Amino acid sequence: MVYTLGIDIGSSSSKALILADGKDIVSSAAIQVGTGTSGPGRVMEEVFRDTGLSLEDIAFTVATGYGRFSVKEADKQISEITCHAKGIFHLIPGARTIIDIGGQDAKAIRLGDNGNILQFYMNDKCAAGTGRFLDVMSRVLEIPLDNMGDAHFKATEWAAVSSTCTVFAESEVISQLSNGVPRENIVAGVHKSVATKTCALVRRCGELQQEVVMCGGVAKNPGAVDAMEKALGAKITVAPNPQITGALGAALLAWEAYQKQQ
Amino acid sequence: MRTYAELIAEFKNIAENPRKAMEAFKAETGKGAVGILPAHVPEEIVHAAGYLPIGIWGAQKKAINKARTYLPPFACSLMQSVMELQLEGVYDELDCVIYSSLCDTLKCMNQKWHGKTPVIVFTHPQNRKIAKKAANVFCREEYAIVKAKLEDILECTITNKAIQNSIAVYNENRAACRKFCDVAAEYAAVVKPAERHAVLKARWFMEKSKHTDLVNELIAALTAQPAPKFTGKRVIVSGIMLEPTELLDVFEENGLAIVADDLLHESRSFRQDVPEDADALMALARAWTDFDGCALATDADKPKGRMIIEDCKKYNADAVIVAMMKFCDPEEFDYPILIQEFAAAGIPNLQIEIDQESTVFEQVKTRIQTFAEIL
Numbered sequence: 001m002v003y004t005l006g007i008d009i010g011s012s013s014s015k016a017l018i019l020a021d022g023k024d025i026v027s028s029a030a031i032q033v034g035t036g037t038s039g040p041g042r043v044m045e046e047v048f049r050d051t052g053l054s055l056e057d058i059a060f061t062v063a064t065g066y067g068r069f070s071v072k073e074a075d076k077q078i079s080e081i082t083c084h085a086k087g088i089f090h091l092i093p094g095a096r097t098i099i100d101i102g103g104q105d106a107k108a109i110r111l112g113d114n115g116n117i118l119q120f121y122m123n124d125k126c127a128a129g130t131g132r133f134l135d136v137m138s139r140v141l142e143i144p145l146d147n148m149g150d151a152h153f154k155a156t157e158w159a160a161v162s163s164t165c166t167v168f169a170e171s172e173v174i175s176q177l178s179n180g181v182p183r184e185n186i187v188a189g190v191h192k193s194v195a196t197k198t199c200a201l202v203r204r205c206g207e208l209q210q211e212v213v214m215c216g217g218v219a220k221n222p223g224a225v226d227a228m229e230k231a232l233g234a235k236i237t238v239a240p241n242p243q244i245t246g247a248l249g250a251a252l253l254a255w256e257a258y259q260k261q262q
Numbered sequence: 263m264r265t266y267a268e269l270i271a272e273f274k275n276i277a278e279n280p281r282k283a284m285e286a287f288k289a290e291t292g293k294g295a296v297g298i299l300p301a302h303v304p305e306e307i308v309h310a311a312g313y314l315p316i317g318i319w320g321a322q323k324k325a326i327n328k329a330r331t332y333l334p335p336f337a338c339s340l341m342q343s344v345m346e347l348q349l350e351g352v353y354d355e356l357d358c359v360i361y362s363s364l365c366d367t368l369k370c371m372n373q374k375w376h377g378k379t380p381v382i383v384f385t386h387p388q389n390r391k392i393a394k395k396a397a398n399v400f401c402r403e404e405y406a407i408v409k410a411k412l413e414d415i416l417e418c419t420i421t422n423k424a425i426q427n428s429i430a431v432y433n434e435n436r437a438a439c440r441k442f443c444d445v446a447a448e449y450a451a452v453v454k455p456a457e458r459h460a461v462l463k464a465r466w467f468m469e470k471s472k473h474t475d476l477v478n479e480l481i482a483a484l485t486a487q488p489a490p491k492f493t494g495k496r497v498i499v500s501g502i503m504l505e506p507t508e509l510l511d512v513f514e515e516n517g518l519a520i521v522a523d524d525l526l527h528e529s530r531s532f533r534q535d536v537p538e539d540a541d542a543l544m545a546l547a548r549a550w551t552d553f554d555g556c557a558l559a560t561d562a563d564k565p566k567g568r569m570i571i572e573d574c575k576k577y578n579a580d581a582v583i584v585a586m587m588k589f590c591d592p593e594e595f596d597y598p599i600l601i602q603e604f605a606a607a608g609i610p611n612l613q614i615e616i617d618q619e620s621t622v623f624e625q626v627k628t629r630i631q632t633f634a635e636i637l
Contacts, residue, residue, distance in 0.1 A: 066624055079632040105625070117636040122629055124615065206605075 004258055005058045006250025007043070008080065009067030012103030012131060013217060014039035016047035017247040018058070022255030027051045028244050034103065035067025044073070060258040062250040066104075078253055080246050081107055081120050087249030088213050088239055089115035096209035099198060099228065099236070100246075101218035103131040106194075108201035110209060121201040129197025131218050133166050137190045140173050141183050145221070151187040152223025159189035169193060191227035194218070199231045208234055215239040215246075266483045269476065270457045277463040280316060284355070287314040287469060296412070297359035297379070298466075299368070300340065300502070301526050301558050302386060304546040306432050306536070307409050309470065310424035311416050313357060317466025319527060320344050320618050322506040332374060339588040340502060341367045343618045348377040358415045360408065362386055364558040365592050382411045388560040390551040401547035409543065425542035435470040436532035438477040443522060443529065445481050447577050450492035450519035452484065455510040458520055462528040495637045496521040498573055500566075500600070501585030501616060502593060503527035508623050509585075509614070515627075516634035521577040524570055525585070530556050557592035566596060567603035574609055580637050581610040583630075588617045610637060 001020050008015040014035075017028040029046035033039035048054060055073060063074035064083040071077075084100050089111060098109040106123040123129055138145045159181050162169045169190075176186050202208065212234050218224050219242035229236050239245050276283050284295045295314040298305055305315040320343030329345035337345075353359060358380040361372035372383040384404045387397040409420050442461060446453040461480065465473050494517030503525055504510065513520065523529045534553055539545035553559055555566040570582055582604060587593055597613065604611040612633045614626050 066628075077631075079628050079635060081628065081632040082635045105628075117632070120632060120636075122625065 002059045002255075002258060003053060003057050004251050004254035005047075005055075005061040005073075006083070006247040006252070006254060007040070007061065007063045007068075007071050007074065008065040008083065008244075008246035008250060009040050009063065009071060010034045010065045010080075010102050010217075010246075011067075011105070012135075013243065014043040014067075015065075015244050015247040016043045017244055017251045018047055018051065018053065019248075019251035019255060022252060022259075025248070026053070028241070028247065030243050035065070035070060040067065040071065060254040060261070062254040062257065064246050064250045075254070076257055078250060080105075081109055081122075082117065083246045083249030083253065084215055085109050085111060085115065085117050085249065086252050087245035087247070088215055090248065090252055091239060091245065092211065092213050092237060094211040095213040095237075097202060097205065097212040099202060099212065099214045099219075100216040101129070101131060101194070101198060101214070101224070102216040103135075106130050106198050106201060108198065108205050110205040119205045121204045123197070123201065129194050131216070133169070133194060134190065134218065134221070134224070136166055136170055137173060137187075140170055141177070141186060141190075143183060143187060148187055148191070149222040149224075151184045152191055152221075152226060154184040155188035156182065157185055157188075158192050159185045161186065161189035161193040187223060188227070191221075191223045192231070194224055195227035195231035198228065202232065208232060210234065211237055213237045213239055215242040217243050219243075263486075264479065264483065266452070266480065269480045269483055270460065272476065273457075273464045273480070274460040276467055277460045280467040283464075283467040284314060284316055294357040294416075295355075296416075297353055297356040299344070299359060299361045299372075301362060301364055301368075302550065302553070302556070303360050303362055304405055304408070304549075306425055306428040306542075306546060307405065307412060307420060308360070309428040309431065310420045310542075311412055311418050313416060314469060316356070318344060318353065318359065319466065319503060319505075321347060322618060323621050324619065326619050332376070333371075336589045337367050337371075338502075338590045339617045339619060340590075341371050345371065345376070348375065351377070354378040358382055358412070360384070360412075365590075367591075380415050382408055382415075384408050386550055386559075390553075390559065391561050391563065394551050397551050398544065398547045401550050402541070402543045405543045405546055422542045425546075429536045429542060429545060431471050431474075433535045435465070435474040435477075436535055438474045438481075439465065439529075439532040442477050442481055445484055447496070447519075447521035449484055449489045450494070450496060450521060451490040453519070455513040455518070455520045456507050459504065459507070459510055459528070465531075466527075492519060493517070494519055495580040495634060496578060497581045497583050498522045498524065498570060498577065498579045499583050499585055500524035500570055501526070502587040502590055503616065504585045505616070505618060506620060506623075509616075509626060512623060512627050512630050516631050518583075518630070518634055521579055522573045524555065524566070524573070526556065526558075557590075557596045564596070564599055567600045570600070571603060571607045571609060574607070579609075581612070581633070583633070584611065584613045585616050586613050588615050 018026040031039045031043045063071035064080045068077040100107045110119045295316045296308045308315040328349040360382045363369040375381045387400040390397040536549040555569045
């Protein structure tokens with residue numbers, strides 16, 4: 001049995017996954033703090049827990065994500081866009097459009113029939129349309145991030161929230177709250193704002209290609225997915241365990257790199 | 263004969279220390295320096311006066327504080343940096359500065375100069391392709407005004423003959439720079455992106471005949487050995503400029519060589535010679551109306567994309583990277599046209615943002631690394 005390890009160190013979470021012979025997931029772990037924190041160390045401990053394996057048993061390690069260059073155990077660093085594309089295509093071979101919204105990045109990726117990346121776009125240096133935007137709004141609205149999805153589906157109408165700037169949008173939300181707009185309606189408006197921003201990235205990749213798959217931490221929020229579906233006018237498949245697809249892709253690429261070495 | 267590494271070290275030293283280059287010129291000639299703001303300023307008129315035309319292109323990683331009092335938040339990164347530096351008095355040792363008015367930001371900036379030096383402002387005619395004859399006459403007159411103001415400020419006379427001589431010096435330098443770019447493409451395994459940039463950036467801070475000599479020496483040193491095989495990918499870059507230098511290091515880290523450019527800071531400044539004309543100012547005017555492929559120079563035919571695509575064939579380039587100056591409206595308006603043309607030609611392309619103030623490059627690293635991985 002040959003084990004490969006994928007480590008995805010993002011801006012707000014750390015993920016790791018061990019793969020056996022390039023196909024079977026032995027273990028995976030996610031810690032909700034990212035690069036520069038205890039997250040990378042803790043996720044490494046977590047992913048090996050109860051596996052009977054240690055780092056010496058790993059044949060090849062690929063690091064990805066914002067903090068990929070700080071992972072000293074890695075044999076190679078590969079960008080998270082390549083890793084997410086690899087992971088998603090492995091899980092869902094019909095995927096042709098990927099929407100990945102993480103802590104501070106949003107990406108639209110267009111895949112070819114063999115899973116190769118044809119085009120990709122990332123957000124500008126701006127928190128609007130990313131997980132951080134939802135984080136800020138969750139605090140202002142006093143609704144925990146995990147409950148944002150439920151609140152979204154209770155909305156009677158979607159409030160207008162700007163998609164231009166997190167700071168301006170925060171002011172808008174505060175004034176909506178002081179005007180008595182129901183919080184659920186504002187939550188839906190916040191999700192619409194994220195969807196609008198991300199849709200612009202998707203459209204830059206050209207005509208929308210099905211199947212559309214969403215991954216990254218924000219994909220765990222059904223309200224954000226619903227807003228994205230409405231904005232795109234298309235059904236979205238949420239990747240199984242969407243936060244871990246980058247680490248899966250990294251482990252798969254580690255397997256390929258290992259085979260190339262042999 | 264000096265080695266390639268020794269010569270590159272000299273170019274880097276000049277590119278990183280414009281003040282030192284200016285002081286050396288002053289010590290050697292007893293004359294001063296004139297600031298040349300972007301873009302398309304006829305430097306030859308300054309050179310003909312015996313002064314050093316010195317490029318003003320902001321500063322890398324300079325935190326913007328005071329400039330925000332005078333500029334809207336969406337003024338381009340380059341002009342934010344220039345404003346910050348002028349407020350700090352960095353340009354006060356210049357004898358004067360020359361501004362064109364080729365975009366809204368330049369037009370407004372040149373009316374609110376905060377340095378102590380005199381300012382010369384002029385206008386390029388933008389009817390250059392549809393009414394060339396009239397545009398030439400207008401442009402020549404604008405350049406005559408620049409010349410007269412320079413003569414007044416510098417207390418000298420700039421003759422037609424002197425401008426003709428300077429045009430010859432500049433054309434020789436343009437040819438040397440073009441040759442260097444071709445050789446750098448051939449020696450892609452040797453010439454790192456940051457080194458290529460240093461050679462071309464130093465051009466803005468040196469008397470041009472000296473730069474020509476140094477470039478020719480570099481070409482001789484480079485071509486003394488056969489070109490090693492380059493195993494990475496070959497890209498062409500387009501935009502206003504490609505700095506901070508860390509961005510160029512990201513290219514190198516990901517196995518990308520810059521085999522040609524369409525940067526205002528680099529090739530757009532030397533890819534075309536000034537034509538011959540008995541009237542030197544008319545020659546400079548004709549250079550403006552002949553010029554192609556810059557977002558700042560109106561041309562409804564929009565040839566830039568086609569020019570870059572031709573260069574892709576000429577230099578066997580794998581892809582194009584557009585270095586988009588943050589909040590540069592003219593370049594941003596051209597971009598949708600470019601990506602459609604690149605897509606039709608099957609040329610992979612990527613846009614990265616240029617913000618001179620940047621000190622963190624993680625996002626651009628991800629973009630460039632992914633792009634290199636899919637090429």
